Amino acid sequence: MSEQREMKEASPGYRTVTIFVAGIAVIALVALVTVGVLQNKPLPQKYKYGIVMDAGSSHTALYIYQWPAEKDNNTGRVTQTDSCRVDGPGISSYASNPRGAGESLGDCMLKARQAVPSSRHGETPLYLGATAGMRLLNIENASASDAVFQAVEAALHSSPFSFRGARILSGQEEGAFGWVTVNYLDDRLTQGQETTGALDLGGASTQISFVSARFDGTESPHNLMTFRLYGNDYNLYTHSYLCYGKDQALRKMLALQTASGPTSLSDPCFHPGYIRTRDYSELYASPCVARSKPQASPRNFTLKGTGDFDSCRTAVKKIFDFSKCNFSRCSFNGVFQPELQGSFGAFSAYYFVLDFLNLTDTSAPMETIKDKLREYCATPWADMQRQHPSTKVKYLAEYCFSGTYILTLLTEGYNFTADTFKEITIIRKIKGSDAGWTLGYMLNLTNMIPAEAPDAPPAAPRRLRVHHGAHGPAAGGPSPLHHLHPQQDSVLQPAQDRMS
Ligand SMILES: Nc1ncnc2c1ncn2[C@@H]1O[C@H](COP(=O)(O)OP(=O)(O)O)[C@@H](O)[C@H]1O
Ligand SMILES: [Ca+2]
Incomplete structure (x- = not known):
């Protein structure tokens, strides 16, 4: 009897403790699950990214650009968030060791993987544009320039980014x-x-x-x-x-x-x-x-x-x-x-x-x-x-x-x-942001500069189709593989195409 009474008497305090402990356990569980979920599923990213590699005659540099995700394709300003200078000479110096050209890009590619949030990797466009060093190598030894491009493309294809081609710019x-x-x-x-x-x-x-x-x-x-x-x-x-x-x-x-x-x-x-x-x-x-x-x-x-x-x-x-x-x-x-x-x-x-x-x-x-x-x-x-x-x-x-x-x-x-x-x-x-051709190149290829003013009445689409001009290595270059046609839909148009 007395035991029962005691238990009855003890029961209100016992219940409070039980509820308290259970409450803590639930909160802890929720917190644990939340942390787990957040760690696996990253928070929605505010920014989108794009990467351009400038394969110059003296050296290669990588530029990372970002822009607000919700203003995509509009006037949202694109800015450079990071850059990386590849060690060693430009890719055109690897004519007798093409694999070295691909390998040389490794450190900067790693830096890019760290700089761009991993949830965005797959959708981040990656371009490589080569300039006069490769124009000269292409004139001097087209098969060597092909081999360099092949090595560079293999290296960039193996990156987590959306590689959109390597080519010589005119x-x-x-x-x-x-x-x-x-x-x-x-x-x-x-x-x-x-x-x-x-x-x-x-x-x-x-x-x-x-x-x-x-x-x-x-x-x-x-x-x-x-x-x-x-x-x-x-x-x-x-x-x-x-x-x-x-x-x-x-x-x-x-x-x-x-x-x-x-x-x-x-x-x-x-x-x-x-x-x-x-x-x-x-x-x-x-x-x-x-x-x-x-x-x-x-x-x-x-x-x-x-x-x-x-x-x-x-x-x-x-x-x-x-x-x-x-x-x-x-x-x-x-x-x-x-x-x-x-x-x-x-x-x-x-x-x-x-x-x-x-x-x-x-x-x-x-x-x-x-x-x-x-x-x-x-x-x-x-x-x-x-x-x-x-x-x-x-x-x-x-x-x-x-x-x-x-x-x-x-x-x-x-x-x-x-x-x-x-x-x-x-x-x-x-x-x-560095002054140079890379940002303009990316803006053009990703159609981030509209032909019409954003608040203009919806006129007929004015985006101009571009064919490669009949000039420069970009048109008659080493192999069509290296000259993907990324400029379709671009707003940039060499005059001779318009007039033909
Ligand atoms: N700190 C520096 N001082 C002097 N010249 C530099 C410096 N940094 C880069 N350069 C030079 O700037 C030029 C960059 O050209 P580059 O973009 O590689 O070639 P291209 O545009 O003709 O393909 C090269 O002549 C390089 O030596
Ligand atoms: Ca340059």
């Missing part, structure tokens, strides 16, 4: 996409504002692109790219000069100086005291200079710097041909160029070189710029090395040439004057 595309990038990042396209021209200096080629009111393509159809973006039509003049990137331009200058096969060369574009043995077969191993290789020459020559800016300019100027022009006006080498118009953004090696030389202020008088270069080139090589112990020796040795080349290309080549030179801004990034 010079027109390279120039036009650089222009799209700069104007997209500056937000000049949605507003229908006046656009900025684009100047891109690479190692093997250089591009100039700008909108010209005086150019409709009649004079030189190959230089016209037409766009309709956000409801505005653009006639873009663009030209890519193969062999006029700064590395090939240097080869061209050295080739002119060694035409007779000397054993030593005094060169004004290198610092006084600079001395280096150069191999003839190495110097001439490029389609840019191969034909001018001396008939008979020793194995190598000794290159000695004299550090004389004015003589360097004279030597550099000789790689430009100003003698012929079959158009109303030309830049050089008989290439049509309308009168320069508007402001320009100059990036890539323009930035690397002029930033190193502290010459990014283009509003400085031309004479001041020349004086600074004159003084710079005259600095003894030993002093240069002492002052810049951590700068790559190859770069350090060539900044005098590169600065002189840039000045000559802009003023004598493109006809920038003391006045219009001020219209050039030297840029590396715009709002955190």
Whole structure:
């Protein structure tokens, strides 16, 4: 009896404890399940991603872009979230070891896997675009360039991303996409504002692109790219000069100086005291200079710097041909160029070189710029090395040439004057994204720039179909496999397609 009473008496407290413990257990279970579910099923991602690899002549770089998931295909701004520089040289340097080209991309691919949330991997487009280094290899040895592409494609196919092809961009595309990038990042396209021209200096080629009111393509159809973006039509003049990137331009200058096969060369574009043995077969191993290789020459020559800016300019100027022009006006080498118009953004090696030389202020008088270069080139090589112990020796040795080349290309080549030179801004990034062709390339291939303004009445679809232009390796390249047709539905259209 008493026991029963006791139990009865104890029961209210016992029940409270039981309910309490059970409650805790349920909460713990729910929390455990929630954590488990969340770990397996990631939270919905706010962003989408796209990856472009820039296989340049000197090196390959990977860029990761992101944009708000719900604004996809609209005006949601695409920004660069990450980039990765591949160790070693550009893929065109792997002609005799194609597998090495594929392997070289491994570290950056790993970085991309870590940077893009895994739930997005499968839907993230991955593109590789090669520029002038592969254009040259393709000219020189098409089967070697095929083998490099095969190795690179195999490597990228094995990534978790949605690989959409590796191909050589035409010079027109390279120039036009650089222009799209700069104007997209500056937000000049949605507003229908006046656009900025684009100047891109690479190692093997250089591009100039700008909108010209005086150019409709009649004079030189190959230089016209037409766009309709956000409801505005653009006639873009663009030209890519193969062999006029700064590395090939240097080869061209050295080739002119060694035409007779000397054993030593005094060169004004290198610092006084600079001395280096150069191999003839190495110097001439490029389609840019191969034909001018001396008939008979020793194995190598000794290159000695004299550090004389004015003589360097004279030597550099000789790689430009100003003698012929079959158009109303030309830049050089008989290439049509309308009168320069508007402001320009100059990036890539323009930035690397002029930033190193502290010459990014283009509003400085031309004479001041020349004086600074004159003084710079005259600095003894030993002093240069002492002052810049951590700068790559190859770069350090060539900044005098590169600065002189840039000045000559802009003023004598493109006809920038003391006045219009001020219209050039030297840029590396715009709002955190690198200036270059990659962003424009991706925006085009993923149709992220609409032809019509977003709030325009639903007119007939204006997206223009693009065929590859009848020019450049992109059209007649090594193998159709490498030239997927990613540009269908793109808004970018080379003029000759429109007119045919
Ligand atoms: N820090 C730097 N200083 C000087 N030059 C640089 C630096 N970084 C890159 N470059 C140069 O910029 C150029 C980049 O060209 P790249 O994009 O590889 O070639 P292309 O566009 O012709 O295919 C190369 O000449 C490379 O040597
Ligand atoms: Ca480049």
